[in-house]
Amino acid sequence: MFIEFSFSCYCPSGVIVTAIGVFVATRWELAAVRQAFAASEMRVVGGIRCVVAQQGQVEWWLIPMGVGPEWATATARRVLAEQSFAAVWSTGFACALGPAGIGEVLIGTQVTMEDGREAGRPVPCAPVFVDWLRQAVQEQRLPVQSGRFVTVPRVLCRAEEKQEIARRAGGIGLDMESAALGFVTLERNIPFVIVRTTSDLVDESLPLDFNLFLRPSGWVKGVAACLAHPTSLIGLNRLRVQSRVAGTQLTAVFRACADKALREGLA
Template sequence: MIAVFFALSQEAAALKSHVNILKKIRYSHATFYQAEFCGFPITLVQSGVGKNVSEIIHHLSKYFKIQLMVSSGFAGSVNPRIGVGDLVIGKHVLHSLREVTEEEICIDATLPCDASAVELAVKLGSTDSLKLHCGDILSIDKIIQHSSLKKHIGNQTSAIAVDMESFAIAERANAMGIPFVVVRAISDGVDEDMEICENMVTKGGRVKISATARYLFNKPHRIPYLNRLRRQTRQATNALSAFFPNFITQIYNSLLA
């Protein structure tokens, strides 16, 4: 079975519309959608934002034999060549134990993505109308809010994009001996600030209406920014939605071969 991990409900929507959901399971703050796609079993995991996913994977593995873990959803670009709506496929996932600042960035750990899954993703992406990039992903514990820091990350590391969940998933997959790959879409460009807060999203990955309303009440000049972000996340969702059906089919064909 393939398990695809998303932090946010909006990210999970990229695949939910393509699959037949058989069962919805809640565990802690996470939601598992047990489903099938063209007769193939698949589980969508809405895990919430950040690195606290290890226990969720442990629970999931009690009930399902996982053959591939996919970290998906949105990512921020740290490379001027990579724009909103582009797909990024991870070669390696990088992680820093220290807070990332505009000083020297120390990479404390690096985990590889499954080479065959990466190769297949790149091959499929090159035949679609999607713009796809393959490179390293830096996974950190906080939202990168300032474009200057994104540019610094791009200049100081091999990363082409940043997210908040992939290393925790990769670390658990590596410990369990399960192949792993990152497939994400860019929701914010390298030249754009991300002026949102983690407390605007629930642990389960849903938008907090009250917190967002308070934010806009106190900072009404940010309304155009949030409208732009909503358009850009829709572009990212559409890119993932276009890519995944063929990828899932081809992955299962290779697993069964």
């Protein structure tokens, strides 16, 4: 299967390459994706330190955007103002909104932003990328499902909150960045897709209010919360194990994608 892209560029050797922008929220997710590539280098675009791995005629740009829709929007606008991509991928970990196992691959077909009252207009994912990703993942026999994603502006810590979103909005996956990133790509007419791995489930409550850690002085309050509730360490260990599984699967996803792109080409 071959995909024609609207953007290519010349690398210093004169070879035409296709650039794919892969946006991740945290350094743990970035590390998992980076591990899929044998070699990479650092480049700075829009003041953002990006990891760039080239395999064959494809450049994979791994771009840290921070946690939440505001960071995703700001980072995407800064990077896309200076660097062109054939496509933008939103990747990392996600909460499963339906039946799924830890580490299961979730591919988005569209995404909506939920503000707690109503869902915004959906951002579509490029069908050609949805199909290409599904093939890459299935070739490696990784568990996968595709469907709608939902983006929320804060961490949903209680199972009841997640379940309410699932009932109201439906979908297969929950995150904090994809819709914001998708809106920026929509403005610029760049193909967009979501591929994430499951790190927590719809019926699981998180051991702490992780929103504390997203505030400027939040780490102090977060540590204090751990000390005040030592039993939360059990939940944190469970989440650590689940995140490790999700990270291993995310590495496998990008190895599958890199191998397929190298074997078949993306353009």
